[in-house]
Amino acid sequence: MADTKLIVFFNTKGGIYKTTTSIMTAYELAKDKDKKILLWDLDQQANLTQYVYKTNHDDKTTLDMLKDVRADEIIIKSFNKSYPNIDLIPSDILMAKFERELFSFPMREQFLARWYMNNFDALSKYDYIFCDLSPKYDLTAMNALYLADSVVVLIKDKNVSSLRGADYFKQLWDIDRSYFNKEDNIKATVLVGFEKKKTELSKEFDSYLKEFDVLRSMMLNTYIRKNEFIEKALLKKLSLTDFLKDTKDHFSRQEFTAMLEELKEKGVL
Numbered sequence: 001m002a003d004t005k006l007i008v009f010f011n012t013k014g015g016i017y018k019t020t021t022s023i024m025t026a027y028e029l030a031k032d033k034d035k036k037i038l039l040w041d042l043d044q045q046a047n048l049t050q051y052v053y054k055t056n057h058d059d060k061t062t063l064d065m066l067k068d069v070r071a072d073e074i075i076i077k078s079f080n081k082s083y084p085n086i087d088l089i090p091s092d093i094l095m096a097k098f099e100r101e102l103f104s105f106p107m108r109e110q111f112l113a114r115w116y117m118n119n120f121d122a123l124s125k126y127d128y129i130f131c132d133l134s135p136k137y138d139l140t141a142m143n144a145l146y147l148a149d150s151v152v153v154l155i156k157d158k159n160v161s162s163l164r165g166a167d168y169f170k171q172l173w174d175i176d177r178s179y180f181n182k183e184d185n186i187k188a189t190v191l192v193g194f195e196k197k198k199t200e201l202s203k204e205f206d207s208y209l210k211e212f213d214v215l216r217s218m219m220l221n222t223y224i225r226k227n228e229f230i231e232k233a234l235l236k237k238l239s240l241t242d243f244l245k246d247t248k249d250h251f252s253r254q255e256f257t258a259m260l261e262e263l264k265e266k267g268v269l
């Protein structure tokens with residue numbers, strides 16, 4: 001039986017590569033055919049579902065968990081021929097109801113943890129589960145964060161609100177998780193969208209970053225540069241290394257691989 005690692009890339013700031021990083025990490029890990037991976041979309045924007053699967057679909061979604069639908073009936077198996085060891089729990093716009101309906105459940109912050117345990121046979125065969133959230137610290141997020149073995153906070157270069165979002169999230173989660181007796185599962189921060197060019201904004205960002213000792217101390221040495229290759233690979237539904245396989249020594253491939261190595265060293269992957 002696999003020793004499942006459930007991972008969330010998170011920040012309360014939107015548009016800072018959370019979904020992309022989940023998908024590209026999953027594609028990269030899937031090259032080891034012995035590993036089984038589940039992508040779990042919990043965002044009503046359903047960007048992950050759209051990127052990896054389809055824009056419109058009639059499949060069951062995370063929302064059906066509220067009706068106690070079993071994992072086997074929700075999980076879409078082997079949807080990408082290049083990576084048949086990746087499965088999907090999709091989302092769609094109706095996920096907006098999930099948050100509202102959760103409110104009426106007892107111990108609502110642990111609803112997904114209960115569903116997970118009720119479906120342990122189906123879920124425990126995965127080596128990695130990536131939960132993709134909207135950029136909101138809401139009840140849905142709390143449910144996934146409570147389940148997570150590791151949370152990796154993404155911070156976007158020159159984006160001061162992504163730093164504030166990271167700090168705000170850490171403060172809230174530290175309070176809430178201690179209430180639930182949950183261990184500190186924020187294991188790393190990663191700087192994404194890095195651009196060498198110094199601007200007025202980068203000075204402000206760099207000096208602001210100095211104030212956040214904890215976030216800074218958790219930051220990986222590897223950063224992910226702003227580049228078009230990740231986006232292109234995403235649209236081709238390919239891992240970065242497969243997309244760039246005919247290109248020698250490409251920085252984008254190297255930095256992404258280095259990020260995964262560091263996350264392995266930290267026990268996240």
Ligand SMILES: Nc1ncnc2c1ncn2[C@@H]1O[C@H](COP(=O)(O)OP(=O)(O)OP(=O)(O)O)[C@@H](O)[C@H]1O
Pocket residue numbers: 013014015016017018019020021043045047133134135193224225226227228230231234
């Ligand atoms: N390294 C990169 N360089 C440039 N663009 C990137 C990179 N990684 C991702 N992108 C692009 O940035 C956009 C936003 O990414 P993504 O949807 O992953 O953000 P998000 O944090 O999940 O957003 P949301 O908060 O809305 O869920 C996408 O168009 C994606 O293709």
Ligand SMILES: [Mg+2]
Pocket residue numbers: 018019020043047132133134
């Ligand atoms: Mg997203």
